[in-house]
Amino acid sequence: MAKTQTKENNYAVEYSEPVGIIAAQSVGEPGTQMILRSFHFAGIESAIATSGLPRIVELVDAKKKPTTPLSTIYLEGPASKDIELAEKVAKKINEVRMGTLIRRVVENFSKGTIRILLSKQELESEGLTPGQVADKLGKLLKVDTSVEKHAITVKMHTKNLKEIRQTMVKITKSVINGIEGAGKAVVQTNPKTGEIYIVSAGSNIEGIITVDGVDKSRVYTNDVFAVYRQFGVEAARNALARELKATLDEQKISVDIRHLLLIADAMTSTGTIKGVGRHGLSGEKSSVFARAAYEETVKHLINAASFGETDHMRGVTENILVGKQIPIGTGSVKLAIKKEDMSKIKPK
Amino acid sequence: MVNKSDHEIVPVHEILKLKEVNELLESKNLRLENLPKIFESDPQCKKLGAKPGHVIKIHRNDNGNQYLYYRVVVEG
Numbered sequence: 417m418a419k420t421q422t423k424e425n426n427y428a429v430e431y432s433e434p435v436g437i438i439a440a441q442s443v444g445e446p447g448t449q450m451i452l453r454s455f456h457f458a459g460i461e462s463a464i465a466t467s468g469l470p471r472i473v474e475l476v477d478a479k480k481k482p483t484t485p486l487s488t489i490y491l492e493g494p495a496s497k498d499i500e501l502a503e504k505v506a507k508k509i510n511e512v513r514m515g516t517l518i519r520r521v522v523e524n525f526s527k528g529t530i531r532i533l534l535s536k537q538e539l540e541s542e543g544l545t546p547g548q549v550a551d552k553l554g555k556l557l558k559v560d561t562s563v564e565k566h567a568i569t570v571k572m573h574t575k576n577l578k579e580i581r582q583t584m585v586k587i588t589k590s591v592i593n594g595i596e597g598a599g600k601a602v603v604q605t606n607p608k609t610g611e612i613y614i615v616s617a618g619s620n621i622e623g624i625i626t627v628d629g630v631d632k633s634r635v636y637t638n639d640v641f642a643v644y645r646q647f648g649v650e651a652a653r654n655a656l657a658r659e660l661k662a663t664l665d666e667q668k669i670s671v672d673i674r675h676l677l678l679i680a681d682a683m684t685s686t687g688t689i690k691g692v693g694r695h696g697l698s699g700e701k702s703s704v705f706a707r708a709a710y711e712e713t714v715k716h717l718i719n720a721a722s723f724g725e726t727d728h729m730r731g732v733t734e735n736i737l738v739g740k741q742i743p744i745g746t747g748s749v750k751l752a753i754k755k756e757d758m759s760k761i762k763p764k
Numbered sequence: 765m766v767n768k769s770d771h772e773i774v775p776v777h778e779i780l781k782l783k784e785v786n787e788l789l790e791s792k793n794l795r796l797e798n799l800p801k802i803f804e805s806d807p808q809c810k811k812l813g814a815k816p817g818h819v820i821k822i823h824r825n826d827n828g829n830q831y832l833y834y835r836v837v838v839e840g
Binding site for chain 1: 770771772773774775777800801802803806807808809822824826827833835838840
């Protein structure tokens with residue numbers, strides 16, 4: 417028992433240990449071995465998620481939207497076993513825009529109508545009928561529509577050329593089926609457990625959890641800001657660490673999770689997700705010298721001078737800058753004396 | 765007040781009683797503003813009905829390592 421106790425104490429972080437610097441080094445060094453370039457494949461649309469250094473940079477800089485948003489959607493009840501039921505749920509999620517269904521468009525400016533010829537093939541693969549499409553369009557844009565075979569005629573209230581054109585653009589962008597921002601949803605099976613789940617190329621988890629059959633407690637996305645909006649800072653902090661770990665693991669780089677958790681903690685300590693760089697943690701340090709030593713030296717010094725800022729010289733950077741001992745480890749121990757005790761010392 | 769976690773990624777949040785807040789600050793030699801922050805508009809805060817000045821106790825679990833974390837509710 418005593419032996420384990422000593423072992424445990426040996427692993428504990430000691431007072432004044434520079435955990436942040438150690439975390440930075442532990443992530444920074446393996447980072448040099450990662451791929452610097454994200455993969456690009458002509459023709460394949462967002463099938464491969466960003467990985468390696470570009471992804472790390474994206475996370476650490478707290479980019480609002482990831483380059484390749486992805487969501488993993490687990491299913492509730494029988495749908496997680498039955499591939500047909502899962503396909504049905506995926507259909508409800510899969511985002512279909514009008515633009516992909518259109519084969520040909522004829523705009524009649526003298527009558528004020530737009531005649532849209534739909535692609536039979538696309539309709540079939542999405543499981544939609546022209547009637548459904550027309551109904552949805554009518555509801556979305558509040559226009560009168562009529563259907564004949566595979567053509568939809570939209571009747572406009574005006575004959576204004578500009579307005580007809582604008583409506584046409586709105587039509588192509590309107591979401592006919594599925595959830596806006598959910599992207600393309602594909603059903604996949606976990607080869608180990610046999611569980612069926614859906615992967616979608618979007619990060620609108622706010623919308624996805626409203627779909628019936630989706631396991632609300634396990635929906636996950638690689639968009640940390642979407643997690644933040646839906647579940648709050650604590651969840652975002654976990655997602656951030658999880659994403660960092662996953663990216664590093666993918667490159668077969670092993671970094672202790674505690675370093676990544678520390679980074680995630682630091683980034684979320686203000687209640688939202690802050691980047692590490694100039695506009696985030698480094699740019700908001702209280703010390704003028706620390707900020708000036710990082711980036712935009714002149715700007716910070718001039719501002720500090722004109723507003724009369726004070727630097728308490730408590731950090732590492734500013735003390736290196738002026739050549740003082742840095743407050744780390746033994747350097748953080750100071751000799752102090754109480755005011756009352758001062759009077760006891762009598763000068764000779 | 766405790767709210768059950770609604771997602772595997774969300775740890776359990778709980779509003780700390782005033783007495784406990786004082787004990788915590790005293791034992792750790794902290795002031796309220798030294799604590800990490802959480803916005804009043806945060807989904808978990810809304811659920812608990814936490815107001816600025818409250819301290820939220822978070823039951824964290826990092827890969828089996830269970831510990832407590834505290835955040836002070838701020839406006840925003």
